[in-house]
Amino acid sequence: MYQKMSLRQEYSLVYGKDLFRKEMSQVWLEHVRKMAGYLEAKRVSECGARSLWWACDGEESFGAWKRMLCRSRWCPVCSGAETKHLWNYLRYRMREVTAAMHTGIRFWRWETTLPYEFRELVTMMDGIDRFTAMSVDWFESYLRRRLKITDSVKLLTMVVPQWWGSKEPYGNGKFDPKHVHCHGVTLCFGWEPEVVSDGSVVRPARVVHFSRRYLEDSGIDVKGFPSRFVEARSSWRRVLESEYGEMQAEDVDVKIRYEEGWDQWNHRSAYMLRSPVKDFSEWADANGEKAVDLEWAREAMSARAGKQRVRYYGALSPKSQSPDSPLMKFIGLRLSNRKQYNREQKRVFCPNGHEMHVVYSVPPDLTVKLIAENEPFIVLLPPWIRVRDSGG
Ligand SMILES: [Zn+2]
Numbered sequence: 125m126y127q128k129m130s131l132r133q134e135y136s137l138v139y140g141k142d143l144f145r146k147e148m149s150q151v152w153l154e155h156v157r158k159m160a161g162y163l164e165a166k167r168v169s170e171c172g173a174r175s176l177w178w179a180c181d182g183e184e185s186f187g188a189w190k191r192m193l194c195r196s197r198w199c200p201v202c203s204g205a206e207t208k209h210l211w212n213y214l215r216y217r218m219r220e221v222t223a224a225m226h227t228g229i230r231f232w233r234w235e236t237t238l239p240y241e242f243r244e245l246v247t248m249m250d251g252i253d254r255f256t257a258m259s260v261d262w263f264e265s266y267l268r269r270r271l272k273i274t275d276s277v278k279l280l281t282m283v284v285p286q287w288w289g290s291k292e293p294y295g296n297g298k299f300d301p302k303h304v305h306c307h308g309v310t311l312c313f314g315w316e317p318e319v320v321s322d323g324s325v326v327r328p329a330r331v332v333h334f335s336r337r338y339l340e341d342s343g344i345d346v347k348g349f350p351s352r353f354v355e356a357r358s359s360w361r362r363v364l365e366s367e368y369g370e371m372q373a374e375d376v377d378v379k380i381r382y383e384e385g386w387d388q389w390n391h392r393s394a395y396m397l398r399s400p401v402k403d404f405s406e407w408a409d410a411n412g413e414k415a416v417d418l419e420w421a422r423e424a425m426s427a428r429a430g431k432q433r434v435r436y437y438g439a440l441s442p443k444s445q446s447p448d449s450p451l452m453k454f455i456g457l458r459l460s461n462r463k464q465y466n467r468e469q470k471r472v473f474c475p476n477g478h479e480m481h482v483v484y485s486v487p488p489d490l491t492v493k494l495i496a497e498n499e500p501f502i503v504l505l506p507p508w509i510r511v512r513d514s515g516g
Pocket residue numbers: 180181182183184185186474475476477478
């Protein structure tokens with residue numbers, strides 16, 4: 125029997141003078157004001173300004189302050205926290221599943237793109253779901269062909285569809301900003317359910333580890349040169365053309381790469397899960413007062429807000445990951461669902477192990493005073509509040 129990992133977050137205690145808070149960009153706040161209104165911009169500008177007094181249940185009544193976040197979806201700080209949360213939850217699931225399957229984390233990361241000429245056919249509200257499903261089918265079929273994996277083996281795939289380029293969310297002058305693509309990850313092992321015939325088990329369920337890592341095919345590309353992933357690209361082209369019609373573009377772009385280890389996983393999943401507001405606000409921070417198409421930004425971010433950011437397929441689907449699924453029974457794992465997980469994550473404990481609760485809140489001016497007076501703060505170590513370097 126293997127040890128379940130703890131779901132609790134690690135909180136630390138930091139003194140006022142060591143608290144660091146990134147300044148909210150005035151340019152971004154101005155964008156928020158134009159897109160979502162004055163009140164929303166005000167809410168975002170006051171993120172972390174107020175604080176709450178927390179105290180423990182124990183005899184010693186241990187207490188500390190904790191900053192209050194705005195939880196606006198226009199807030200780069202709060203969306204960063206939300207991304208971190210999602211990232212943690214995914215990592216929790218992946219660690220549990222791989223441990224129960226007695227394997228490390230090994231995966232292919234892949235990317236599909238949509239040629240520019242078809243961009244109007246896929247919107248975040250509509251065509252993106254179809255595009256995502258096509259992308260998953262394409263990669264999984266390619267993988268099965270390359271490694272001769274039968275249909276009886278369920279793969280584990282997750283994918284994040286995106287509608288704009290992260291580095292250039294407003295386009296680059298030459299191209300308009302719509303850049304439809306999917307980031308996918310498929311694990312380097314699969315699961316084959318048991319085969320039953322005439323009431324008896326013919327073959328027991330098993331985890332199938334794929335021994336080959338590198339998938340690339342080689343051939344002659346459309347320009348007549350020897351190239352890698354020729355079949356991968358031409359098969360993606362066939363998928364696109366059967367859906368959207370004949371293509372003028374000479375070639376299509378796909379990426380496939382093998383990676384392994386938790387460092388790679390952490391890096392990859394953080395990149396996939398980053399929030400839309402991060403792309404747009406970082407661009408605003410870097411480009412200052414430059415004029416932008418805020419209609420597009422609002423459309424891109426609003427459409428996304430109602431959508432599930434990550435989608436899971438095959439043995440990673442919610443059904444396969446539920447406690448009573450054949451897979452979970454087979455590997456002897458009971459994963460916490462998102463609700464149970466969130467509940468655990470929100471619990472804060474004092475250094476003596478007593479649970480802490482909110483007692484009252486204080487306004488921004490008093491929070492500033494508390495920081496100046498070097499009062500203790502509870503910090504989740506989210507990305508935006510960090511302990512100052514001792515030298516600084
Ligand atoms: Zn205590």
